[in-house]
Amino acid sequence: MQARTAIQSYLGILERSGASRSTRRQREWALNQALTAAALHRIHGDVPTEEQVRDTLPEQVFAAGQRIDVTEIIGEDFAGWFLPWAATGILAQTQGAARSQAASRARAAALRALALAQGSTPITHTEPAVQLRTPTPMNARALRQVAFGLVAIDPPSKAAIRLSAMLAIMITTPLRPIDLCDMTLEDVRIGTDGSVSIPALPLPPDVPAPAGYTGRALMEPALGHLLESWIETRQILVSKLQGSAPKTLWVSVRASPTDDGTIRPAGLPLHPRGLERSYVGQAKNFNAELRAGSRGSLPLGRDGVPVSHLPLSFDHLRRSLLTLEEGAQVPLSGPGR
Incomplete structure (x- = not known):
């Protein structure tokens, strides 16, 4: 029935x-x-x-x-x-x-x-407690290695450039997929000195803004370069579209079919579900390469716990970054462009 x-x-x-x-x-x-x-x-x-x-x-x-x-x-x-x-x-x-x-x-x-x-045997479960997946040892140091590793291949794919830029933002301020997809080009501010700033992690509605809070987060120079590389790649993608180019920061990197059989060209705005799917696919590939030994092991996470893989959920990655404190200072230097 x-x-x-x-x-x-x-x-x-x-x-x-x-x-x-x-x-x-x-x-x-x-x-x-x-x-x-x-x-x-x-x-x-x-x-x-x-x-x-x-x-x-x-x-x-x-x-x-x-x-x-x-x-x-x-x-x-x-x-x-x-x-x-x-x-x-x-x-x-x-x-x-x-x-x-x-x-x-x-x-x-x-x-x-x-x-x-329905005349069936009733379930035996009662009063379940809230159960969330335990955050992984992933920290900013390990995620930096992933972000730069994604674009270490010459030439990197457009999807790899996009994900490396997203991870650079997550290292700076762990945003939700919906927050990322709401970002526009105007949200990225590049100073005359080459500095790059982005919207900061939103404050909870019941938390007063601390002194000096501007709602902006300054990216490390090397991470800012990753975001700039995506902006350059994005410009190539949207330049091929007919009509007005989208203002959103994150756009699709390849054409995709719709339910009615039409083809959506690359360069259109990326939505949270598409972002999550893309992340999961690339995370699975990255983890497979880690297991196969074709990529170097990731640095240790908090308290010396090994980081063996990328979480297979963008939200899980975000909670890991929010929950686990760094065991030591993350170096401000990094690979160049």
Whole structure:
């Protein structure tokens, strides 16, 4: 039976049994979250990231939800990833919402009740705690080596130049993919002395700006050169477009087909989902080269913990940089252009 139909049937049974309005609303909320999660999983082929949740269109989620069978959301496998994932508040409409133990209990209870209504064995998961992937030992020192290593091949690919510039920005101020994709050429300021500054990591809304805070971050000279190299490459890409060139800093490096069969040329604005996909693809290739020994080992991370790979998620990389403090000063010098 289609999951959406099964949910509506169960809610009808709940109402006829005399359940309170608050209980019915809670069950409806929890089961709709489960259906949304299953649809996102089907669209992306894995547990959805925060960026994927944010960037997937509602009509895509609805269409995918129409193809979900109820058995897909009442089993142990689904509950095993959905309950801890939803407990992070990733589907909440407002920041910080739906992360309580009460919300976790409500989701688990709703899945058990729906399973019973379908005559299936209910799940055993209860009240899952928030579980996020542990940040890696990745630090700015190791990420510098990756950024410069990407463009060490002569000539480097356009995608490698773009990623090296993104990593240079992440070393300076760990931004989210959506923040990166919102950047424009005007956000990059190159001084007469060759200095390069970019927007700083946004402050939380409840944190007052410290003294001297300008909202800008100054890049190290060598990292600034990586960004300038991308700007030069970007100019070549957008110069081939017809009409007005996009103002966004990050653009696609190759043509790509759309769902209707038309071809999107290179040089068009890059969106968060495309940024994440591109990063994951290049990170997998880089990690494979590390394992094969065709690239030198990365420097040690914090407390001497080996850094053996690039995280396979831009958000995971960002959290690693935010969470793990540097064990020593990062040198301000670096490879030249």
